[in-house]
Amino acid sequence: MYDNLPVVKLGLVATSRNCFPIALSAKRKAALVDAYTKAGGEIVDIPTIIENENDTMKALEELRAAGCNALVVFLGNFGPEGPETMLAEKFGGPAMFVAAAEETQEDLFDGRGDAYCGMLNASYSIALRNLKNVYIPEFPVGTADEIATLIFEFIPIAAVRIGLSNLKVFSFGPRPYDFLACNAPIKPLFDLGINIQENSELDLFEAFNKHANDPRIPEIAADMAKECGADNPYAGILPKLAQYEITLLDWAEANKGAAKYFVFANKCWPAFQTQFGFVPCYVNSRLTGRCIPVSCEVDIYGAVTEYIICCVTGAAPTLLDINNTVPEDMFDAEIKGKYGYQLTDTFMGFHCGNTSSCYLTKPKMSYQRIMKRSLEPDSEPNISRGTLEGDIMPGDITFFRLQGTADCKLQSYVAQGEVLPVATRSFGGIGVFAIPEMKRFYRHVLVGKHYPHHGGVAFAHVGKVLFECMKLLGVKDIAFNQPKGMLYKDENPFA
Helix, strand or coil: CCCCCCCCCEEEEEECCCCCCHHHHHHHHHHHHHHHHHCCCCCEECCCCECCHHHHHHHHHHHHHCCCCEEEEEECCCCCHHHHHHHHHHHCCCEEEEEECCCCCCCCCCCCCCHHHHHHHHHHHHHHCCCCCEECCCCCEECHHHHHHHHHHHHHHHHHHHHHHCEEEEEEECCCHHHHHHCCCCHHHHHCCCEEEEEEHHHHHHHHHHCCCCCCHHHHHHHHHHHHCCCCCCHHHHHHHHHHHHHHHHHHHHHCCCCCEEEEEECCCCHHHHHHCCCCHHHHHHHHCCCCCEECCCCHHHHHHHHHHHHHHCCCCEEEEEEECCCHHHHHHHCCCCCCCCHHHEEEEEECCCCCHHHECCCEEEECHHHHHHHCCCCCCCCCEEEEEEEECCEEEEEEEEEECCCCCEEEEEEEEEECCCCCCCCCEEEEEECCCHHHHHHHHHHCCCCCCEEEEECCCCHHHHHHHHHHCCCCEEEECCCCCCCCCCCCCCC
16 A cells, blocks of 8 residues: 555744743643644644744754644744744745734733734735745634634645645656647646656556566456456456556656655557557556546646645545536436526536546446447457446535646636436446536636646535645635626626
8 A cells, every 4th residue: 555645744833022921922832732632633842932033943953853744833922023934934844824812801911912913924024035835824813722723724735735745747648639638838836846757658558568477466456356346247357457557556666756655647548548458547546546646648737636635635536527518308307406406507527437436336347438439349348448437426526626827827726516316327437516606617717717628526525625725835816616696707797
C-alpha cells in the first residue's frame, strides 16, 4: 500500500505585543490547546511566545525540531506584526493566522487583548512580505472553542498545500489532438511547486514489455479477480492488467525522485488498445481507489484536481465527463416531483471505467464500447476489454476542477450536488447527477470560461474547504453554481 497523502503535523505559536501582558497570550493559548485536544485534535504547543525577532527564530527552531509541517499563528493579544509574519515567511509551509476574542465584560482593562485590531496589522504585514503560504479564515477571530473549529477546518487546506508542493505528475502522451481542451499550459502548476515529468507512450510500452512474466503478476491478478467477482466474463485479461498496474507503480517508484507523492495522466486511446491489447480503465480505477489518481486522455490538470480532492477528503475521487443530458422521459418517470430539481438541473456524469468499485452499485468488468465501435466493429471484444462498469452510488457530491487557461492563469469551479438513485440504463461508469441551477452554471462557467469536459468528483459536500484551498493557492477566479436571482457577470438580465 502506497502512502500517497500528506499527514499534517500542526504547530501552535502564540504572539504578544510587548506593551500587552504576555501572560494574557499564554492563558489564551492554554485555553485553545485545551479546547482543541478535548475535541480530539493533536497539536504541538510551541513554548516560545513571540514578542520580537529573537523569539521568532527560537520558535522556528522549536517548530522544526518537532517536525511540524503546518503552522497556526495565534494572536493572543494585539501581537507584533513584523516578527509574527516573519515566522510564517521563514517557516515556509502553510500557516493560518487567527486571533483571540475578548472573554468577558468584567475584565476589559489588563484582560483586554485587542487582537481584533492586531489581525488588521498582521494582514497588512502579510501583504508587505508577499506571503503566499498564509491562510486567513473567513472570520479569523474567536473564542477558544471557535478557533479550535477553525484549526480543524485548516487541516485539509494545509494538506492540499503540502501535497501539491511535494507532488510529481507523470504523464504518458502526447495529449490527444481531439482533446485539446485537456492540453492546457502547465507553467501554473510549476508555480504551485508541482513537478511534471512528461513521457511518451513508447516509454510506457517499453516498461510494460519489460514486466512480462513478472513474478508479482499472479498475486495482483488474483486480487483483481476477487474484486471483479466470480462471474467476470473477461477474466482472461486480468494478467495483462496486473502487468500494467505493476508497470505504473514501478515507474513511479523509480522516477519520483525528490517528490513524496505522485499521480498519473495517461494516454489511453487509440493506439493503446492495438499495442497493449487492452484498455487501461480498470487499472486506473484501482490506483485512484488508493488515492493514486490516474487521469484519462493525458489530462494533467485533471490528475491534479483529483489529487486535491484526495487531500481534502482522505478518500478516492473520480474524474468524469460532464457528458449528456437526462432524457425527459427518464426525468418525468424517476425524478420529477420526487427530488425538487428541474430537468435542466440534471445531467449524466460518465467515463469509460475509471471510477473505483467502491462507488459503483454493481461493478463489473466489461469492454470499452466506444473503442470497440472503431477498433473491433465486427468481432467479439478483445483489445477493448478492461473497463469497470456500473451505476455510480447515490449520495452527496462536489464537482470541482482546477484548470490552467490559455494565457497561463489558474481558474477553478466548485459546485455541490448529488447523485440521484436513478438507474442510468447506459454503459460505463455513469450516474445521474443533480446540481442546483446547473443550466446556468453550465453556460456561464463551464462553457463561458472554456472548461474541458472532465470534472473531478468528490463523494461528499466539501465545497467550503475546496473554495478556501483555491484561495490559499492564489486562484483569483473561483466560480460556483450561483443561485437563482444571483446573476453571472455575463448573464443577460432580460433573458
